[in-house]
Amino acid sequence: MTTQADPRGELQRGTSALVIAQAIRNDIQSGRLVHGRQLPGTRALAASWSTSVATINRAMAILAEEGLVINRARSSRIVHNPGGAPGKPGPRVILIGGYAGSGKTELGRIIARQTGWAILDKDTTTRPVVEVALERLGQSPHDRESETYLLGIRPAEYEALMATLIENLECGVSVIVTAPFIKELRDEAWCDRLAATVAAHNGTLQVVWVSCDADTMHTYIRRRGAARDDFKLGNWTKYVDGLDLMFEPKIPYVSIDNSAGARPLQEQAKELLGKMAAL
Template sequence: MEPTVIFLIGSAGSGKSTIGKLIASEYHFCYLDKDIVCNKFTGRLLESNGYSPHDRDGNAFYSDVVMGLEYQTLLDIANDNLQLGRSVVLDAPFLGYFANKDYIRQLKETYGWTHVKPLVVQVTIDFDVLKERMQARGLERDAWKFDNWDAFVQGIKEKQCLWEDIEIIQLDNSPAVVDIEKLRQTLPFEQSPGPSANPLA
């Protein structure tokens, strides 16, 4: 049974973490959140170069130097799990890589994923709901987004995932409560119970 790597994409505040943890829990997948994996190191790296530890949006040093290291670290950890037969949920925006149509093919070649099934689950959300949820969570790193809300929303609309050679599943997370039954019907997993994935009960 081949392991699956889920690229869980969507805007900040869309509820990727909630969806990702539900999938990981129900199917016994490994769950990797880029923020948890990298935030402390990223913050220190930004500070050591004269920036706020929360200064990511619109920061050329972050986008040109730090971001690539974050994603490489995330993918390296994911690959270790995949090589052990453990399916993985990757909770990260991946926005900076959307325009590269060959991104998935390149990852397959880099990591030798001949036995791995890649899948995109794109979490979408109504923008009014998105703003309310981001205000409720009160994170410092969202300050730029609120100060430039129209540009932030326009950027989300313009950055479409152009990856080829991968299935993309859309999942609307606008409702206040996740519809578990809809999630079960949306995801294409019908494996028998095992170390890589368990079907929903």
């Protein structure tokens, strides 16, 4: 028989406090609820779980007893799960953008090999699904120019990529993300949200823009022989005229030059990591 002082008291009478505590515990320990985050108020939690305030209070008492939640004044509660070794830096994020054929994926792979960090390349993570979706919508699987792709598929493609980035952040994993990011990095509001998201997970963000002259990009694109590049190669002059080769992201960034005759990417990657280590 349990006592009134036991926060688990009367839990076998049809309440869901244990279930709620377990779900919130899992979110805390998996990093979905980050250390220091304020939880919604008791009434808001009760509404979201379709239960009573008393049940929420019992669930919070369980988590407080475990040290995962700290109660503050006026029913305010914050997550307490520092995680990791004392003094261990938070996750690092290197977001690499650049035009097709600029060498952004190669740079990402070089950095991944030097650091052991996870690498998320847009084409690798989303291309099979994108190609199937385009075919189902009556388009070529290699289409990257139509409104069907640009307005329908592309936003979902980037949403999936960024959700995977956030999941790694929640787990405290440093990650390198490679994609063109042209539309995103010219959008100041998107850049602000990215920086805020990384900071909210105690991470450090470094944006990199890989620049490359048109002739070198043409060589890279032709050499890789990807079907998705057929339109670009078949309309090269028109395609290049639409590029902003002086592009600058709307966020602090490091520029890496991958034009023919530039310093090897490995040297530039090592220099970039040295600067990040000093932060």
